[in-house]
Amino acid sequence: MLRSCTAGLRSLWALRGRREGAPRLSADLQPARRLFSTEKAVHKDWALPNPSWSKDLKLLFDQFMKKCEDGSWERLPSCKHTCTYKSEDFKTYFLDPQLVEGEGLSQAQLFTRGFEDGLGFEYVIFNNNDEKRTVCLFQGGPYLQGIPGFLHGGAIATMIDVAFGSCAAISGGAVMTANLNINFKRPVPLCSVVVIHSQLDKLEGRKLFVSCNVRSVDEKTLYSEATGLFIKLDPKKSST
Numbered sequence: 001m002l003r004s005c006t007a008g009l010r011s012l013w014a015l016r017g018r019r020e021g022a023p024r025l026s027a028d029l030q031p032a033r034r035l036f037s038t039e040k041a042v043h044k045d046w047a048l049p050n051p052s053w054s055k056d057l058k059l060l061f062d063q064f065m066k067k068c069e070d071g072s073w074e075r076l077p078s079c080k081h082t083c084t085y086k087s088e089d090f091k092t093y094f095l096d097p098q099l100v101e102g103e104g105l106s107q108a109q110l111f112t113r114g115f116e117d118g119l120g121f122e123y124v125i126f127n128n129n130d131e132k133r134t135v136c137l138f139q140g141g142p143y144l145q146g147i148p149g150f151l152h153g154g155a156i157a158t159m160i161d162v163a164f165g166s167c168a169a170i171s172g173g174a175v176m177t178a179n180l181n182i183n184f185k186r187p188v189p190l191c192s193v194v195v196i197h198s199q200l201d202k203l204e205g206r207k208l209f210v211s212c213n214v215r216s217v218d219e220k221t222l223y224s225e226a227t228g229l230f231i232k233l234d235p236k237k238s239s240t
């Protein structure tokens with residue numbers, strides 16, 4: 001367990017290090033690193049404030065950036081285009097080349113980053129490695145409406161999946177969602193900010209068990225609770 005946690009963390013450090021000029025990773029850690037990075041070009045980091053961010057979101061962002069100063073927390077960068085589908089490494093998981101080299105995939109981008117500023121998913125994720133938990137600050141824009149005035153449940157599920165995915169990938173490297181269970185307790189007002197607190201509860205072989213709660217900024221409202229199971233991909237198996 002310790003080895004896989006360290007590998008996952010080092011994959012994140014590697015991305016940060018690449019920006020800051022730190023040494024390159026050893027070959028055995030390259031695959032996990034690539035899932036979080038772009039191989040050929042350095043793309044914009046979307047997990048940073050833009051003019052659409054509300055006062056609440058900016059305030060929370062600043063508070064967490066402050067927590068990053070002593071190294072206990074770190075902000076996870078987020079790119080729109082990953083090399084995931086084109087990387088040689090991912091082919092070890094998806095053995096059918098057509099699935100990773102199809103023409104449509106040249107336009108592939110991360111679902112949650114495919115909206116204009118402020119219209120869809122605005123979020124940033126912070127990681128506390130010692131405590132094996134992440135905090136996702138999320139502002140859901142007007143294009144994510146479900147019931148009038150409120151966020152679509154699928155948008156909340158998506159954001160929970162991303163928060164869980166990041167939490168699990170830090171410890172597990174290349175992981176996929178196997179199971180997601182969500183209890184929606186209160187509707188989330190459109191354009192409000194919510195905080196998703198995720199936790200890695202257990203690592204059992206290739207299985208990573210995670211849980212989270214989604215709360216209002218003042219923490220008084222519990223919007224949702226969820227649990228998830230992520231499976232660390234086995235390079236010896238095809239996922240397709």
Ligand SMILES: CCCCCCCCCCCCCC(=O)SCCNC(=O)CCNC(=O)[C@H](O)C(C)(C)COP(=O)(O)OP(=O)(O)OC[C@H]1O[C@@H](n2cnc3c(N)ncnc32)[C@H](O)[C@@H]1OP(=O)(O)O
Pocket residue numbers: 035036161162163165166169173174175176177178179205206207229231232233234237239
């Ligand atoms: C993700 C990293 C990205 C980094 C960027 C981060 C930001 C973006 C984040 C975005 C995030 C977005 C993320 C996404 O959108 S991921 C997209 C949505 N997820 C999928 O499409 C996954 C589809 N499923 C699969 O491909 C396979 O089933 C996987 C790979 C998951 C496992 O198939 P594999 O052949 O490898 O494993 P196995 O079958 O031998 O099972 C192994 C063990 O696990 C247990 N098990 C399996 N399933 C379940 C289940 N449902 N409940 C309970 N247990 C389950 C199983 O019993 C066994 O246990 P045991 O017998 O050993 O005890």
